[in-house]
Amino acid sequence: MLVVEGLFTEYPNDRGEVVKAAQDVSFTVDEGRLFTLLGPSGCGKTTTLRSIAGLERPRAGEISVNGQVVYSSAKKVFVAPNRRGFGMVFQSYAIWPHMTVFENAAFPLDVGRKSYSRKDLRDKVMRVLTAVQLDHLADREATKLSGGQQQRLALARALVMEPALLLLDEPLSNLDAKLREKMRFELKRLQRELKITTVYVTHDQSEALALSHQIAVMNEGRIQQIGTPREIYENPGSQFVADFVGNTNFIEGTVSSGGVRTELGDIRVATNGLAPNDKVAISIRPEDVDLKETRPSGNNVWEGRVEQKVFLGEAVDFQVKVGSRTLLSRQHPTLRTKVGESIFVCLDPEKCVVLKIS
Amino acid sequence: MATDTTVRRADPSGSAAERAWDRLDLKWLVIGVCVAFAVYIAVIPLGFLFWQSFRTPQSAAADAVWTLSNFTTAYGTSDTARLFWTSIQFALGTSVFAFTLGTALAWMNERTNTPFKTVFYALSLIPLVIPSILFTVSWILLASPQIGIINLVLQSWLGLQAPPFDIYSIGGMIWVDGLHYSPMAFLLMTAAFRAMDPSLEESATMSGAGIFQVLWRITLRLTWPAIVATILILFIRAIESFEVPALLGLPAGIEVFTSAIYQAVHRYPSQVGLASAYAVSLLVITTCGVYFVSRLSGQGSKYATMTGKGFRPRQIDLGRWRWFTSAIFVVYFLLIVVLPFAVLLWSSFQRFYAVPSMEALQNLTIEPYRFILSYPNLGRTVLNSVMLSFSAATIVMLVASVICWIVVKTKYPARWLLDNVASLPIVFPGLVLGLSIMIFYLNVDIGIYGTIWIMLIAYITRFMPYGLRYATTSMLQIHKELEESAAMSGASWVTTFRRIILPLLKPGLVAGWIYVMIVSIRELSTSILLYSPDTQVISIVIWELWENGQYVELSALGVMFILALFIMVMVAQWLGRRYGVKE
Numbered sequence: 001m002l003v004v005e006g007l008f009t010e011y012p013n014d015r016g017e018v019v020k021a022a023q024d025v026s027f028t029v030d031e032g033r034l035f036t037l038l039g040p041s042g043c044g045k046t047t048t049l050r051s052i053a054g055l056e057r058p059r060a061g062e063i064s065v066n067g068q069v070v071y072s073s074a075k076k077v078f079v080a081p082n083r084r085g086f087g088m089v090f091q092s093y094a095i096w097p098h099m100t101v102f103e104n105a106a107f108p109l110d111v112g113r114k115s116y117s118r119k120d121l122r123d124k125v126m127r128v129l130t131a132v133q134l135d136h137l138a139d140r141e142a143t144k145l146s147g148g149q150q151q152r153l154a155l156a157r158a159l160v161m162e163p164a165l166l167l168l169d170e171p172l173s174n175l176d177a178k179l180r181e182k183m184r185f186e187l188k189r190l191q192r193e194l195k196i197t198t199v200y201v202t203h204d205q206s207e208a209l210a211l212s213h214q215i216a217v218m219n220e221g222r223i224q225q226i227g228t229p230r231e232i233y234e235n236p237g238s239q240f241v242a243d244f245v246g247n248t249n250f251i252e253g254t255v256s257s258g259g260v261r262t263e264l265g266d267i268r269v270a271t272n273g274l275a276p277n278d279k280v281a282i283s284i285r286p287e288d289v290d291l292k293e294t295r296p297s298g299n300n301v302w303e304g305r306v307e308q309k310v311f312l313g314e315a316v317d318f319q320v321k322v323g324s325r326t327l328l329s330r331q332h333p334t335l336r337t338k339v340g341e342s343i344f345v346c347l348d349p350e351k352c353v354v355l356k357i358s
Numbered sequence: 359m360a361t362d363t364t365v366r367r368a369d370p371s372g373s374a375a376e377r378a379w380d381r382l383d384l385k386w387l388v389i390g391v392c393v394a395f396a397v398y399i400a401v402i403p404l405g406f407l408f409w410q411s412f413r414t415p416q417s418a419a420a421d422a423v424w425t426l427s428n429f430t431t432a433y434g435t436s437d438t439a440r441l442f443w444t445s446i447q448f449a450l451g452t453s454v455f456a457f458t459l460g461t462a463l464a465w466m467n468e469r470t471n472t473p474f475k476t477v478f479y480a481l482s483l484i485p486l487v488i489p490s491i492l493f494t495v496s497w498i499l500l501a502s503p504q505i506g507i508i509n510l511v512l513q514s515w516l517g518l519q520a521p522p523f524d525i526y527s528i529g530g531m532i533w534v535d536g537l538h539y540s541p542m543a544f545l546l547m548t549a550a551f552r553a554m555d556p557s558l559e560e561s562a563t564m565s566g567a568g569i570f571q572v573l574w575r576i577t578l579r580l581t582w583p584a585i586v587a588t589i590l591i592l593f594i595r596a597i598e599s600f601e602v603p604a605l606l607g608l609p610a611g612i613e614v615f616t617s618a619i620y621q622a623v624h625r626y627p628s629q630v631g632l633a634s635a636y637a638v639s640l641l642v643i644t645t646c647g648v649y650f651v652s653r654l655s656g657q658g659s660k661y662a663t664m665t666g667k668g669f670r671p672r673q674i675d676l677g678r679w680r681w682f683t684s685a686i687f688v689v690y691f692l693l694i695v696v697l698p699f700a701v702l703l704w705s706s707f708q709r710f711y712a713v714p715s716m717e718a719l720q721n722l723t724i725e726p727y728r729f730i731l732s733y734p735n736l737g738r739t740v741l742n743s744v745m746l747s748f749s750a751a752t753i754v755m756l757v758a759s760v761i762c763w764i765v766v767k768t769k770y771p772a773r774w775l776l777d778n779v780a781s782l783p784i785v786f787p788g789l790v791l792g793l794s795i796m797i798f799y800l801n802v803d804i805g806i807y808g809t810i811w812i813m814l815i816a817y818i819t820r821f822m823p824y825g826l827r828y829a830t831t832s833m834l835q836i837h838k839e840l841e842e843s844a845a846m847s848g849a850s851w852v853t854t855f856r857r858i859i860l861p862l863l864k865p866g867l868v869a870g871w872i873y874v875m876i877v878s879i880r881e882l883s884t885s886i887l888l889y890s891p892d893t894q895v896i897s898i899v900i901w902e903l904w905e906n907g908q909y910v911e912l913s914a915l916g917v918m919f920i921l922a923l924f925i926m927v928m929v930a931q932w933l934g935r936r937y938g939v940k941e
Contacts, residue, residue, distance in 0.1 A: 055842050081845040082854075094843035098861040108847035111857070154843075161848060 002029040002052070002165055002197055007061035009044075009051045021047035022058070023221035029214070032195035034188075038208040039218035040244065046169060048218070049201045053088055053167050054081030065164050065197075087158030088167040091174065093150045095142045101153055102138040105129055108161040128160045131190065148179045155187070159194070166191075166198040172207060184210050205245045209233060217241045233285075239355050242283040249289065249327050251282045252357070260354060264323055268299045269352045279357045288351035289329035291318060292344045293337055300347040306339050320345055385851040392760040396780040399819040404782055406794040407641075411634035428631035442639070445597055445614040448531055448607075452599070453592035455536030460543025461585075463690065465573060467544075468551040470676050472683040478691070479548075480931070485694045486541045486873070487923035489880035490601040491900055492916040495909075496698035497534045498605065499705060501525040505713055507701060526610040535602045537694055539595060543588055545869055546831065550584030551577070552865065553835035569676075584831050586650070591827055597640060598787040600883045615640055616787045623789060630793060637790045699920065706913035726914035733915075735894065742810060743895040747878035750817035751825075751871045757818075758825035758870070759833075759863055763855070766833045767841070777826075784823035788883030791820055796887050808890045816884045821874045828873065832866025833859075868934040872927065879923065 009022040022044040029035040037045035050056040052063055054070065062072040065086075070079040087108075096104055106125045109116055116124065129135045132152040137145065145153060151171060158166055171187070172180045188211050191198050202208055208215050209229040216226045217240075225237040236242035239250065253262030255278045260267045267282060274280065295301065304322035311333070318329045318337075322345055329345070337343050411429070413422045432438065466472050467479055485493075500508050501523045509521035516522075524530060554577070567575065578585065603617040613621075615636050622633040676683060705711055706726050712718040730736075758780075764770060765777040783791065795816050799807045806812045840862065844854040860867070882897040889898050896919055903912040 053842075053846060055845070081842070082848050082850055085848060086846060088843065088846035090839040090843055092837060092839050094837070094839035096840060096844075096858060096862070098864070107844070107849070107857070111844075111847060111849040111853045113848070157843070157847065167846075 001031050001066055002035075002199065003062075003064050004028070004048075004052065005062040007048065007051060007058050007063065009047050009056050009058040011047075011056065020044075020221050021056075022051060025061070025218075025221075025223055027216055027223065027226055029197055029199060031197055033213040034191050034198040034200060034211055036200045036202060036208040036212040036215045037218055038202060038205060038215050038245070040203055043218040044221040045201045045203075045218050049167055049169055049199060052165070052199060053086060054079060054084050084165075085161065085163055086165040086167055087161065087163035089151075089154045089158050089169065089171045091170045093154040093171075093174070095145070095150050095153055097141075097143045099142055100138070101129070101134060101140050101142055101145065104142050104153055105134075105156045105160055108157060112161055125160060128156045131159070132156045132186075147175055148183065151175060151183060152186075155190070159190075159196070164197070166196050168198065168200045170202055171200075173202070173204070180207075187211060209245070215245075217244060219244075234351075234353075236283060236353060236355070239281055239283070239357070242353065242355065247286050247328060248283045249286065251284070251325065252279070253282065254279055255354075264302055264325060267347060267349075267352065269349045269354055271354055274354065274356060281355050281357055283353045283355055284347055284351055286317065286328040286330040288348060289320075289327055290346045290348065291320065291329050291331055291335060291337070292346065293335075295344050296346055298346065300349060302345045303342055304345050305342050306337055309339060318343075388760060388852065388855075389764065392757045393764070393776060395757060396761055396776070396822065399815065399822065400779050400782040402798055403786060403791055403794040403819065404641075406798050407634050407637055407786070407790065410630055410794065410797075411638055413631050425631070428629075428635040431632055432635040441613055441615065441618055444528070444612060448528060448535075448603070448614050449593050449597035449599075451528070451532035452536040452539065452596035453589055455532055456540040456592050456596075457543045457585075457589050459536070459540040459690070460545075460588075461547045463540070463687070464544050464547035464551055465577070466683045466686070468548055469573075469577070470680065470683060472676065472680050472687070474684060475687070478687040480928075481691055481695070482541055482544055482687075484924060484927075485538060486545075486876055487880075487927050488538070488695075488698065488920055489882070489897060489900070489916075490535075490538060490599070491605070491882060491897070491904065492702065492912075492920065493538045493698055494534055494601050494605045495904070495912065495916070496701050497525055497530075499701045499711075500697055501530065505711075507713060508697075510713060526606055526612075528607075528612055531602050531606045531612070534606065535596055535599055538602075539592060540694070542595075542873070543592060545873065546584060546588040546591070546828075547581070549828075549831060549865055549869055550581040550588075553832070554580055583834055587827055587831055590650070591824065594784050597643065598784075600788060616789070619787055620789055623793065633790060633793075637787065640787065699917075702913045702916050702920075705910055706917045708910050711909045726910045727918075729911050730915045730918065733899065735891070738892070739894045739896055739899060742813075742893055743879050743897075746810065746813055746817055746895065747875045749814055750821060750878045751875035753818055754822050754825035754874050755829065755867050755871045758822060758829040759860060759867060760855075762826055762830040762833045763859060766830060767838065780826055781823040783819045786820065788820060788881070789887065792816060792884035792887035795819070795884075808893070810893045813885060813888050813893055813895070816888055817878045817881060820881070820884055821877060824877070825870045825874050828866045828870030829863060832863045836862050872930050872934070875930070876923065876927065879926075880919075 005026050007022050007025040008020075010018050010020050013019050025044070025048050027035065037048055039045045047056060051058045051061075051071070057078060058071060058073065060073040062074065063070050064072075065084075069075060069077050070084050071077060096107075099107070102125060105128060106121060109121050109124060126135055126138065129138055132155055134149060134152055134156060137149065142150070142153065151174070155171070158168075168187075172183055175183060184207060191211075200208075200211060209232075212229055214226060215229055215232050217224045217232060219240050225232060225241045227235070232241065232245055236245065236248075242248045242250075251260075251262050251264065251267065253260040253267070255261075255271050255274045255276050256266060257276065258266075259269050260271065260280055260282055262282070269282065271280075290296075295303070302322045304320040304327070306318055307321045307326060308319040310317040314333070315330050316333050316335065318331060318335075320327050320329055320343060327345060412424055412426065414425045414427070463478075463482060467475050467482075472478070498506070500506050503509060503521040503524050503526070506521065506523065506525065509523055512518065512522050525534065597614075598616055600616045600620065603612070603614045604620060606612075607614060608617055608621075619633040619636050622629040622636065704714055707722045707724065708718065709721060709723050709725055712721070761776065761780050765773045770776075786794075795812065796807075799812055806815070836859070841854055841858060844858045849857065879895075880897050881895075882901055885895055885898055886901060889895060896915075900912055900915055900919070903909075903915065
């Protein structure tokens, strides 16, 4: 179990200005869980990860793993990264070009505190290489591997010492799309099988949604929201989160009795905890914007016109003009309304998330 | 491990913490010893140089006293401006000439499909093994207005009245020194080109850039730190070059700083203070250069072109032009190896030096070789040379790798100062370094004066800056994640250094080691003030022969020396390829 409490990490940049990379970051990762730090570049997610690793020295806060404090500003504890026993996969993979596949993977056992017999070492390394399907390449030079293989080798190297914590820094960002998809499943399978506590850093929201037990969305050094993938996606807590995770439509308006007054008209939606005349934005996902060729019954129905559509194979994206607004809607390909034809848009109040604009 | 679901606990307490302390201590011990050593060898002679520049000469009649007269003598006349200008002219000309030549050859060798280039690569290293004094002597034999073979041949072919070339001129000095040091530029730039990710060039090609656009706008821009470092090294080396200005400049009355220092020392009574005052100017010039390079290495990550991903260099197809580049290699090789060596070889089989002719051909003799092989203490001399150069190269490269790690990879506040301090000996002309070390250890007697140890210290001091530049060029190319991943694997600093940094530095370390070994074994200007009959080295014997005017004997020793060095380098190269980084 990883506990990060009130972490602040700052460092001077090339011009000597202080970069406030991580600001008051706190979260807990339960045993065996995969926790993702998600955010745009420069949001502090990598710095947070490197602080956990011990590669950056935070200014304040406390980090502990399984009850052992590895960093604490109050207790003046800083355990060197090589004493923490965490596995880490770097964005560039950092495969050592002067070693073979086997030597790369065996390195952590080789330099670790525990010494292994030749046979034990070989068994352990081969087991982890088998797990990532590189056992047949053990004697190959590491530089002769393909991108996906290097990535798997980096993972094997991080796993071989059975770390208390696995840290992954955008491990899939250097792979091509197909391979990324495949490795996503691989990673998930391995993590779930080994039940290893993992912190994963990515800027790719679909990766985060696919892999994580929990996601923390970060922006400008701070955590914006923590939740399960479903919570983050279906109940974003702020406009930033709604916008960054997945696609969404924002409809701005003010709170009125029984709903929100917008330029489309009144949208009926629950406005619990909001005062009348609060400025809000309604966020609704494209797949929740329903399109019908005939007027359906019920509330929140508007007539619009199909402005453009994009065929994606498994779905069709429609841009529908309602008044002066354009709404994005994702529909099953069976809906064949042509560009320029009229169509009815309906918004399910259950799917509308009302976000206060501060 | 698939079944093993228990998770090891991070355990920073107890006995593990104690062991962590041990290892931490070892890290600081290694760093501390290396830093202290570098500072010691750099600062001692520097301090003495300053001290000496404010002292009058010591003689039997009068004790040395404090004075400013050395500076007024050195800088009080208009001659100084001319001296300064000549030195800059010579050093700039030499470094630009050597750099242009070396870079062009490195590019052709690394990035084009010039035929037979692997042969050329091996061949172009040969000139490095020819000691400067032998190279200069051979070019005197080739291009002096009186006896130069090239001049005589061209005169008789073209019917010229006057000899077309005069080696005793500033142009002649730049030609000889620049030609001689172009292989150094070649080596440094080759290392830089090799370390660069070729996809950066390929993407420029794909953007529609031609060969020379890629070279100019991508390759040279990305190797910018290496370029500045290379030119700086060449410039500094040229400005402290001694043999060429002494043998070619002085007869024509062309004085640069080093020859001025040499003459000040050899005047009677010896003007050591005046020499030191001249040396202070060199120090100012070179300190600026070193500071600039250390600023440049602060921008490490911007130029970190070697990532954790594999890299495979690709070659540019020159088409028909590849025969042209091939021809350039041949001409270059002729000028830098074949002609100089041939003229020495010719001279070494003569009883007295004579220009090649049918008549001279009949007087061939092996007498000079017989003379050299029966030279007193020859075995001891050779052993001294070999042991000194091996130990100096090894110590220099190990210390340099630690120093440049601190400078490039850490954020310690005074690291640029450390780089400057360790690079300080670069400002010492060999002669002044030898002198200051000699007098320091005469005054501070720790029992090494007159032994081989004082020469070892001198060599290490003298060549540390060069080792440092080789190591730094390589260090800049190592991505920091390669180190961090070792730390995350549980490796201590010492282990990381030994198992990750050193192997990845190996191309630079091997190149630097070979370089330091060669320059040590032919080192002359420092040794000349420190040797004793027991610690005589080969280059000293050559110098003595030159002083005595024994040119044919000098040629015989020169030929054997060059051949031996050549074999040594071939073995080192072979070992480097065998046990070095696979490419």
